[in-house]
Amino acid sequence: MEDWTVTHILFLVLSAVALLSALMVVLQSNPIRNVLLLIICFFSIAGHYVLLNAQFLAAVHVIVYAGAIMVLFLFVVMLLNLNKETEPKRPAWEKIIAVTAGGIFFVTLVGALKGADTLMRNTSDKAVYAGDMKIENIGLVESLGKVLFSDFLVPFELSSILFLSAMVGAVMLGKKNIK
Numbered sequence: 001m002e003d004w005t006v007t008h009i010l011f012l013v014l015s016a017v018a019l020l021s022a023l024m025v026v027l028q029s030n031p032i033r034n035v036l037l038l039i040i041c042f043f044s045i046a047g048h049y050v051l052l053n054a055q056f057l058a059a060v061h062v063i064v065y066a067g068a069i070m071v072l073f074l075f076v077v078m079l080l081n082l083n084k085e086t087e088p089k090r091p092a093w094e095k096i097i098a099v100t101a102g103g104i105f106f107v108t109l110v111g112a113l114k115g116a117d118t119l120m121r122n123t124s125d126k127a128v129y130a131g132d133m134k135i136e137n138i139g140l141v142e143s144l145g146k147v148l149f150s151d152f153l154v155p156f157e158l159s160s161i162l163f164l165s166a167m168v169g170a171v172m173l174g175k176k177n178i179k
Contacts, residue, residue, distance in 0.1 A: 011051055018044040031077040035070055042066040056141045094172070101169065105162075112155075 021041040025034050042065045049058035148156055 007051060010047070014044045014047040014051070017041075018048070032074070035074045035077060038073075039066050039070045042070065054144075056144060098169070101165070 018041050021037045021044065025037045025041065028034050028037065042061065046058040046061045046066070049055070049061060
């Protein structure tokens with residue numbers, strides 16, 4: 001307890017902010033506040049990336065998530081002005097497809113996390129014994145690009161398919177029912 005550094009204190013503060021804002025996103029009923037609290041959560045996660053010496057990931061996280069996606073969510077929420085009375089009823093087949101897709105995603109996530117400890121040991125062994133890779137360069141762009149397009153090429157491409165299916169799902173949910 002006596003060897004607390006600034007990094008430890010920042011980690012605890014950022015973790016508390018991230019957890020509190022994520023919890024408030026779930027508990028709030030106002031969609032505008034939800035979006036703003038989610039932006040706060042994203043900024044605290046970007047702070048964690050900075051603490052891990054991954055400045056590129058922190059910048060991309062802020063630009064992509066807090067900058068682009070959350071602004072898009074905010075405009076969509078403001079423009080749609082959703083009410084429960086005007087919300088269309090979804091057919092049962094759409095609900096079944098949504099639950100099936102969520103289940104497949106959950107199984108994929110569990111499978112990916114199941115081998116994460118072995119992957120972390122193998123990655124850390126490579127980082128320690130590789131002569132051209134220094135520990136302080138782990139979160140930088142060059143190291144990230146080498147690992148992303150060599151060791152993780154297949155998961156990287158599969159994530160693009162996952163994003164494509166998410167866009168198709170968003171179009172399906174957002175389209176008007178023609179009767």
